[in-house]
Amino acid sequence: MDPWRYSTEGISIALRVTPRGGRDDIDGIETLANGRSVVKVRVRAIAEGGEANRSVSELLAKVLGVPKARVRLLSGATSRLKQVAVDGDPRQLGETLKRLTATGKIEN
Known part of the structure; x- marks a missing residue:
């Protein structure tokens, strides 16, 4: 099951963040x-x-090709587990995330 959900405005992504990584x-x-x-x-x-x-x-914002203003933290401001919303074309954002998480590497 994918860790993101689609909406009419974009997608919501569940993250586990490692600071100082x-x-x-x-x-x-x-x-x-x-x-x-x-x-x-x-x-x-x-x-x-x-x-x-x-x-x-x-x-x-960089890897999904959207402006920074389209990425919003929904929950988890002080936690490693976060929920983030990204506004844009849900299908395109989902495909990009699938590609990025399948390889585990950012394609620059």
Whole structure:
């Protein structure tokens, strides 16, 4: 099961974020102990003052090809588990996420 849901405005993505992860990257999909699927994301930024959240938003905007203003944190501001909304064409965003999580690498 994909860790994102489609809506008319875009998609909502479940994330597990690793701050101070050495690089900004998407590491694929992980199934948590409760059975929930999440996209694994690592960022260089520290989890202080919203730095990691900002880096996550910037990374998602870059890899999904949308402006930063279209990426919103829905929940999990102080947690590793986050829910993020991305506005745009849901089909295109979903296909891009499938490609990125299948390889586990960002295609620049």
